[in-house]
Amino acid sequence: MHGRAVYFVGPKQVEVRDRDVPDPGHDEVRVRTRRSAISSGTERLVYRGEAPTDLPADESIAALDGDLSFPLQYGYAAVGTVEAVGDNVDASLLGDRVFSFHPHESHFLSHPSELRPIPDDVSDDRAALLPTMETALNFVMDGRPLVGEHVVVFGQGVVGLVTTWLLAKFPLGSLTVVDCVPERRQLALEFGADTAVSPDTLAHPADGADLTFELSGNPDALDDALDVTRYDGRVIVGSWYGTKRASLDLGGRFHRSRINVESSQVSTIDPALSGRWDTERRFSLAWDHLEGVPIEALVTHRLDVGDAALAYELLEDEPDDAVQILFTYGDS
Template identity: 50%
Template structure:
């Protein structure tokens, strides 16, 4: 079989290149990819060459420890079917649908410990969204929403929508989703937000939020976050801005109102939680939630793998047209 992988080769350029996957080693699985999800946040930073130089892609994921430099295979949301196993692997793995933090490519080899078996009711499309739900789980753990709080989520992309769905299960006083795109605001309401509004409107209508979660990908949104929280409130930043920079107003209310700004990042567990939470527990929690999210509503475009360049061009030039874009392999 001729295998292929997607490479980021230059700014705003991706190519499908032949790769050699081969047969699994004695302790490995061979997985035929069915669906992989494109991250409109991190991957578009790679696509646009907006990642900091000298920074590893992700040291916590095997195969993503190299620096962000072209050409690079990147991606971490693949699901597929086990088509072959090594001599030392239980043959019951054959035919199972699994998820892996693997780049976009037609097939891949992995140790059994590096894949996540999916339940029979979990489709490959749903499985490809496991990283988004796991990231959302990490965001909510770090945000620590409390009963009766007023919470604002800035950004209703895939992560923002997943966070909104999780937060909707909490006994909050109000959950407000914010996004400039009407379609995404509508999805946020479907995910359980009490109200959905635009960045301009939220600054005019909210001024005493207890917690703001910033997931828009825009550094300037931190100014909106500062504007809408109250005294001694919390701002949790889940966006990765890459090399994007904007002036942030820290000379006004931020200082005198004792506003906390903290980051949340899925590669690690917060030190305050490590006594009870592990990456395995967090992933199990995400797997319990992934089937409670309407994936068909989130996936707006299904693009054949061989036409992947069209998918990235869409996300780059018409971000308002897409929510979740996935690549299909057969």
């Protein structure tokens, strides 16, 4: 039996390779993938060759070993069914739907402890967005929005839109989003933003934003994020810029503004919260909130994994059309 796996083999070069499907070891299971979600921001860096190769791919995900040098497999949002188990694994797992932080691949081996059971009422498509929701929750938890605050979110890709959807549930003073793509600005309004503007028409709030999220992936946006943030405000940087550098104007009002700039990344929880929060509690919250997200507005394309090269071309060249792309795996 042969499976298929996506490989990034060079800048803007993607191959789908046939691979033998392995038998599980004594303590392993084999999962047949049904869906996997492209993490557009991170995977576009890998696709472009803009991810730093001197860092591990992701030390918190066992399936992502090695670094980010070509050729490599990547991805971390796979939904599938357990189709075979090793001798030492409980056979009752057969047929279970599971989520795994695993690259785009039609079949893979895993230890049961690395899999997360999917609630019966959560569809495959929705389950594939679990990392997106977890990331958005982490941003909001790090930002700590307060009642009546003015909040600005730069970037309305999938993570930005879900972050906006979460923030819209708070009793904020205002919620403004900034994005270059008109279609994404319209989606943000549907997701609960009060105002959606392009970067070139962004007007400063009267007193500035209390809390600003930079989620665009564009280093130049960080300077704009600092510029719209008021005295003693907070800027949460959720973007990963890879090898791109940010050029900041810190010689003007920033010098006296006492603005707090903080990085936020989902692999860790704020130490100030770690006494009460761990990843299991955050995962539970992510499942709960996934239920209400209007995913049909987010998922713009479902493509067979054999068309992986086309998927990344769409993300690169058609940002007004492609928001969230899911890979499907047919009967493989």
